[in-house]
Amino acid sequence: MGCIHGIHSHVRRPRWGNTPCRKCVSYKDVAPSLLLTLLGLGANNTLNNNFEINPDPNALTVFPVFATGTIAADGPAQALFTHHPEHGREHHREHDREHERHGESHRDRDHDRDDEGVRRPVAGSTNIGIKTKHGMTATTTDDEQCPMPPILSCSPKAEQTDSCCVVTPGGVLLHTQFWDLGIGQADSWGIHGLWPDKCNGQFYENCDRDRAYSGSQITGFLQDAGRTDLLDFMNEFWQSDDETPENFWAHEWETHGTCVSTLEPSCFTGYTTGQETIPYFETIVQLFQKLNTYQALTSAGIEPSSEKTYELVDLQDAVQQSVGLIPDFTCEKSQLSSVQYYLNAQGPLQDGKFVASHASRKSECPKTGIKWLPKTVDDDKQ
Secondary structure (H helix, E strand, C coil): CCCCCCCEECCCCCCCCCCCCCEECCCCCCCCCCCCCCCCCCCCCCCCCCCCCCCCHHHCCCCCCCCCCCCCCCCCCCCCCCCCHHHCCHHHHHHHHHHCCCCCCCCCCCCCECCCCCECCCCCCCEEECCCCCCCCCCCCCCCCCCCCCCECCCCCHHHCCCCCCCCCCCEEEEEEECCCCCCCCCCCEEEEEEEECCCCCCCCCCCHHHCCCHHHHHHHHHHCCCHHHHHHHHHHCCCCCCCHHHHHHHHHHHCHHHCHHHCHHHCCCCCCCCCHHHHHHHHHHHHHHCCHHHHHHHCCCCCCCCCCECHHHHHHHHHHHHCCCCEEEEECCEEEEEEEEEEEECCHHHCEEEECCCCCCCECCCCCEECCCCCCCHHHC
């Protein structure tokens, strides 16, 4: 794993295999003490109808809005690494444009609205649980185990905890979906990825060039693991407008997946090359299925239209009512283009336990007059 300062401190730490982990010396991000009751939301192991969100408020532990105390950056946050030159096409330009929007991303976390009164994601308000099939739940040797209960990313204890046991330093996880008019299913948003941002809002990317697997390698890893179900779903819902799906997955893995600390090879017993990609991609697919943006909006009477316009608060309310999280929407001018869900991980990413996080990036949609245009998808692009 590439550390931001290029410095490693070798310390005795919990391990999942026989190879000691390396701990990166990084910023100490400040966050408040959290008292969390961990929920396990029911879900079966199939890829269809995979999640259930209990509408009973008594079944959820709702945490109050609180100040995170994260460090504010002066001026626009700077990416720690840059995208590979091969990925400068339009689809990835949108990713880069996101990076340019966040000069004021660090706001007062005591409030769920920004200076202009726009609602923002708030930390600790909702728990999200997923159940995966990869069988790579965190395990350690008997004498050195991960803390129980699991440590929350971006909490005060995260910096003192083995990075195989908590996602650090990229502890704010953005699950991103996009609305591309020319690709994918007409009645679904598309998967973009899962991006670990540092707790203070800095970008954290391209962390291990040695594990920058190709698209064909990633496809092979999934096939060898018997996960053709996952592969089929990704081919249908995780597409790009300017490259093959598998090359898009490779880009997302290289840029973001290599920065998830709990997926480092040293965190696995009997590690085999590429096995860490399986829980990464499965987690993203599971989150995408649970955070069904299209269903959330249309269930509230908000539908793609060439004529209608919507207010941002109505879009956010519809999604929050359905999935329990306040999303951030991104617009190109006044047209919806993407949505972000901000999460912290409770323990290793592959354990599938998440808590709502504050927003680490700046929202970019007008308050009113938002267009959600219908897709015009050719049959050969579906």
